[in-house]
Amino acid sequence: MRLSGILSKPPNDQFMEIEGFLNGKKLKPGKQRKINVGRIWLPFYCNRCEEDQAFMSERILFCIGVNDKTISIDSVLVCPQCGMSLVPAWFLIACDQDISSSAPNVKLVKHSLKLSADVSVSKDPFGDFTEMLNKAQLAYTENLGAGSVVYLRKILEIITIRAAEIAGIETRTQKNRRKPFKRVLEEVDQVQRIIPREFSENGYRLFGELSNVIHCYSDEVIALQKYPALRRLVVGVIDSIKNNQEMNEAITALGWNEEGEPQ
Numbered sequence: 001m002r003l004s005g006i007l008s009k010p011p012n013d014q015f016m017e018i019e020g021f022l023n024g025k026k027l028k029p030g031k032q033r034k035i036n037v038g039r040i041w042l043p044f045y046c047n048r049c050e051e052d053q054a055f056m057s058e059r060i061l062f063c064i065g066v067n068d069k070t071i072s073i074d075s076v077l078v079c080p081q082c083g084m085s086l087v088p089a090w091f092l093i094a095c096d097q098d099i100s101s102s103a104p105n106v107k108l109v110k111h112s113l114k115l116s117a118d119v120s121v122s123k124d125p126f127g128d129f130t131e132m133l134n135k136a137q138l139a140y141t142e143n144l145g146a147g148s149v150v151y152l153r154k155i156l157e158i159i160t161i162r163a164a165e166i167a168g169i170e171t172r173t174q175k176n177r178r179k180p181f182k183r184v185l186e187e188v189d190q191v192q193r194i195i196p197r198e199f200s201e202n203g204y205r206l207f208g209e210l211s212n213v214i215h216c217y218s219d220e221v222i223a224l225q226k227y228p229a230l231r232r233l234v235v236g237v238i239d240s241i242k243n244n245q246e247m248n249e250a251i252t253a254l255g256w257n258e259e260g261e262p263q
Contacts, residue, residue, distance in 0.1 A: 004038030004057075006108050007073070007091050011141070015096050015105040022100040027065030035063050042113075044087060045120040046079040052122075053079050055087055069095045070109075085118040112142060126238050129155050136231065145223025146213055152227075152234045153210035159194060159237055160185050167191045181207060194240050206233050 001018045021035045040057040055077035063071045072092050079085040092109045093099070099106065115121070121134040136151035160181070164171050169187050171179055182204045189195045195206075209230060213223040 002038045007040045011108045015107045017105050020102040026100045029065050031065045046085045047118050048082045048085050088114040145220040149213040163188045163192045163194050
């Protein structure tokens with residue numbers, strides 16, 4: 001495998017052997033070198049072309065030395081169809097020994113992507129929650145565990161309050177105070193079944209897990225470890241709403257599909 005194969009995948013904790021790309025010559029800290037490691041390909045939605053595209057880098061990249069085991073790479077990924085939508089990208093690559101060896105074992109520690117108005121992580125499969133899910137994913141790629149989970153909890157809260165409104169369930173007490181969220185979620189789920197059956201008994205536990213991260217009961221490492229599973233569960237709730245015809249009709253009638261990101 002060439003280095004571009006590692007850069008074209010999400011960050012991973014596993015080291016993988018690749019073809020050497022520094023020709024056995026060490027790269028001093030801060031020094032730059034041209035490398036031929038193949039093109040980087042990452043999937044994005046091009047808003048200009050209005051379709052998913054595999055954005056690509058130039059074939060020749062430039063890397064900067066950090067130390068004997070680490071380099072960074074700056075690149076710009078371009079939509080291959082219109083050639084106008086761009087994604088500036090930065091990658092940090094680590095090796096278990098000397099990264100200038102002929103067959104180094106490397107891993108992608110982190111990548112950072114800057115999306116413009118022309119580019120989205122994905123097209124609109126989740127209605128007006130797509131933007132928040134995209135922001136959660138970008139925060140995750142930046143190793144911001146709590147930041148990524150904030151968006152997931154916000155989505156769950158909004159879905160629950162919307163479902164309560166549709167079902168005519170009060171979200172405030174007689175003294176005009178907010179009802180405990182657990183109570184609202186339970187009342188809503190009894191009527192609308194917004195929590196997928198696979199984990200309906202643990203619906204509030206999902207909210208609790210999200211809240212624990214935000215309120216500092218979990219550290220960033222644990223938050224990053226839990227994020228993929230938490231995201232899948234939140235997406236499961238969104239899918240439950242999408243598959244509920246009655247809920248969809250009510251959402252359309254209220255114009256929520258046209259609002260963009262809820263406030």
